[in-house]
Amino acid sequence: MAVVLVSIVAGCGGDDPDPTARLRVLHASPDAPNVDVLVDGNKVLSNVPYSAVSSYLTLTAGTHRITVNAAGTATTVIDVSPTLAADGAYTAIAANFVASIQPLLATDQTQAPATGQSRLRVIHAAPDAGPVDILVNGQVVLSNVAFGAISSYLPLAAGNYNVQVNVAGTATTAIQATVSLGSGVNYSAVAIGSVKTAASNPLGLKVLTDG
Template identity: 40%
Template sequence: MKQTRRQVLRAIGVSSIPILGGISSAQDMTTSQNGNASRVRVIHAIPDAPEVDVYVDGNRVLQNVAFKDVSDYLDLDAGKHTIQVAPAGQGQGSAVIDEQVTLDANTDYTIAAGGTLDSPQAFVFVDENEVPSGDQARLRAVHLSPDAPAVDITADGDVLVEGLEFGNASDYVEVPAGSYTIGIRPAGMNDAVATFDVTLEGGTVVSAFAVGLLQTNDEAQAFDLLPTIDAPTEMMTTTTTTM
């Protein structure tokens, strides 16, 4: 049976998917004070994990992050940082992810807490921060569904991305602004496991995060697509149809 859900997504920094609490204050050592900054956001993509807190260099910068939440961008100094993800309220000593990352100045990043609770992983992606012309949009796909095979991604039947594997992001593809039916199907196959009707506004840069599980009886953990604006611009709407 088909299930249809409608979401309204706004630019990051406005009200996108839920904005997270607990962002560090200007006094925290992790935030940039000298202009030599990078910007980092975090997505919780572990479908069977509880809410989590996120620490940077020992400071809690995000709290009570739920599955499918994407944070605002945080300003961090360029250089090396230790990123930890722990169950909410349990402290950094209970971290299920503990990774060191190196950030370049004037660069935007998405850090994804992915995998499953038995095998959590951190993935780091560089985000596009150059806005396209007003009649164009840029779109990339990020495969964070831990039980899904490599996938092909189509737009109105035309293949945009081939063989995208778990834990990877595609290149950005520039397309005319407008409405598209995005299909996700196992690589080399003709039948989509899900389709998403997406309207891309001109001048937007969008990451579409494929999250959740294909094989689950828990609707909260089910496969989904989260189109999220990288460069703050206009609103876009999506309608999701899962087969």
């Protein structure tokens, strides 16, 4: 996976640095080509393939223009200018099919839960999966979750969990995975892939460590 990471940190006079924020990028558009990511016109990620997630990039806090191009071209498919808060951490997701590609911006939890505890949130980024229910160890914890939704963090004891993504209101399971949650750690479980692209990029969970 050829991913080039460049941290952009703008300094100021004296010994006190400008406030900073952190941003990472997940390529979750199942039929899109590899992409380049630019921040304020500077390429910070190159040739990012589907399902890859970058490390956190450090940026000055404030508003930044983020563009996503087809790799090696000037063809821009996403162009947004989010405002990043000082000390904040964010996950930007390139979601949906390439013809309707859109950004999802999630604010990541940066404070660790107590020892022995964990937090897990769910992000629905599978464009043709329809509304879904999320089950943890057989119990429904989130109902009728629409594409593009970003849940709140759910507190859970550290340990291993069976996570199912079901077609909403049914027992039909589209995704099933065992998720291991560490003590004092926050996670995002991102539903990615597609029914249409099942042969190459099937439905699945991408589990990220947050903050």
